[in-house]
Amino acid sequence: MQALKKESLTADGLLFVSNEPEPSLGHSDIKIRVAAASICGTDQSIYQITSRPGMRDEMLTHNGGNADRYQPIIVGHEFCGEVVDVGEDVDPELAAVGDYVTSEMHISCGHCQQCRSGQRHICKNIKVKGLHLDGAFAEYVVVPAENIVNLERFGGRDVIPPRLGAFLDALGNAVHTVMEGHVAGNTVAILGCGAQGLMASAVARTLGATRIYVTDYSDPGGSFDAKRLAERFQTARELGADFCFDTNEEAAPGQRRELMERARDEHGGGVDVVLEMSGAESAYNDAGSLVKNGGRILLLGIPSRPLRSFDFGKYAVWKGVTIRGVFGRRMFETWHAMLDLLASEKTGLKARLDRIIRPEAVPLSDFERGFELVRSHEAVKLLLEPGR
Ligand SMILES: [Zn+2]
Ligand SMILES: [Zn+2]
Structure with a gap:
């Protein structure tokens, strides 16, 4: 599959589209074909890594410890797509093949004091897909089933079209x-x-x-x-x-x-x-x-x-x-509140947000242009489409 990786943390740029094997599915995972992804400020910081030493250190905390030992990862964490495979231990209530979904990309440990007291979003052992682990600027991404946000439960594509579903993480x-x-x-x-x-x-x-x-x-x-x-x-x-x-x-x-x-x-x-x-x-x-x-x-x-x-x-x-x-999103109170706000026509929120999405998507292979449009502030939010 086509995927966008950060090759090294020693210089700016160094993102490249690579041909990668599709990610493997664990027993408790869900595999998603990415329909659309979106570039976020974090991705821009990864792109311009030399001016963001804090971001570089953060990326290295779970990946080698220093820039020489860093293993290239697939970047990107804002996306939506369609379920293509479900691990054998996943509760079928959560998601089925064909469902339209997105995912919380912050992976919490489940056992630290914060996780066990209702504060998973500030888990002491948090790992972020697209920062510490392979992310979503790719044709496929695998996530732990418990992180899935099943958009079918909130009206599906009719209510949350992919152009909005692609950046729910940021919203x-x-x-x-x-x-x-x-x-x-x-x-x-x-x-x-x-x-x-x-x-x-x-x-x-x-x-x-x-x-x-x-x-x-x-x-x-x-x-x-x-x-x-x-x-x-x-x-x-x-x-x-x-x-x-x-x-x-x-x-x-x-x-x-x-x-x-x-x-x-x-x-x-x-x-x-x-x-x-x-x-x-x-x-x-x-x-x-x-x-x-x-x-x-x-x-x-x-x-x-x-x-x-x-x-x-x-x-x-x-x-x-x-x-x-404030860090990340509360799991999953923020997601539920946000999706209810978007689903309620009376709030007008969805129509307002539509103004910040660039009408034309950019193929993943043309990511340089996408990053430039966001960096120059010509676009606020734009969609990257993998596999195109
Ligand atoms: Zn983001
Ligand atoms: Zn934890």
């Missing part, structure tokens, strides 16, 4: 973060206008946030220039944001100040909830400035290096703020 991150923020009846600031920030805008609107501010930082020399950011902000407004601000004070004089003043003056000293989805150092200080006393900051973005400055005294202690990290 699940946004849903998890917004739900942890308890946004209903509250004011929200979403920092970062990438795929997560956009999806979170739609979900926060759906879940009853009263006011949604979205920010990002334009980089005149980079790909997210002022023009591209203006397009992103337009999309954010279509998805649910009320107001968007460019926090680069040189490129957009006065915008950051206006945001801070509005948050302070109109909402009792700041917003109730900040969702940090950029990983950019400046955004953490924005989060601390924007949040009201007693508010909440949820962290989903991952900084590329340890932060040099964040004033915990000023932004956390004096303000009595709760700061919380």
Whole structure:
């Protein structure tokens, strides 16, 4: 089968389409033919591995320990497809050949303290398919049956078409973060206008946030220039944001100040909830400035290096703020909540999300173009189709 692998962790790029044997099926596994997959920020980090030492170390934790001993793995973890084989120990209630499914790609151990206390998503021994183990940018993928999310139970392709089914993993991150923020009846600031920030805008609107501010930082020399950011902000407004601000004070004089003043003056000293989805150092200080006393900051973005400055005294202690990290999706509460939200026509969530999916899919063999479209922010979410 055709599969996209990361050859080595010593340089950027180094992804290659390789001819691989189909993965073998264990007794408790399910084998899926991948219909569509989607490129995520994590995949971009793997692509540009030299600027993401944390990601490289993470990949090596279960694969050789150092870059010399790394064994190339198939990347990719956002996908949907059709069941083609079921291990002999799998309960037939879970899935049958022909079912339309996706999978949670975080594999928890089942026996650590976190797993045994209802927190499998932060399992101490977690392994991620597409990061530590072979993933889904391939014609076939095998997953443990207990990780399967059977989309037939949520209306099948009619309700969750593959163009949406391909990135439920990513949407699940946004849903998890917004739900942890308890946004209903509250004011929200979403920092970062990438795929997560956009999806979170739609979900926060759906879940009853009263006011949604979205920010990002334009980089005149980079790909997210002022023009591209203006397009992103337009999309954010279509998805649910009320107001968007460019926090680069040189490129957009006065915008950051206006945001801070509005948050302070109109909402009792700041917003109730900040969702940090950029990983950019400046955004953490924005989060601390924007949040009201007693508010909440949820962290989903991952900084590329340890932060040099964040004033915990000023932004956390004096303000009595709760700061919380969010990882993955709760297994499987987040999945169920997300699929119910998508299935309910009244929420309008599905129609809104449709705006962020690039209409044309890209064949897996043309992955370079797909990665470039996402890296340059020309596409928010795009589908990769293996075997085409
Ligand atoms: Zn992802
Ligand atoms: Zn565990």
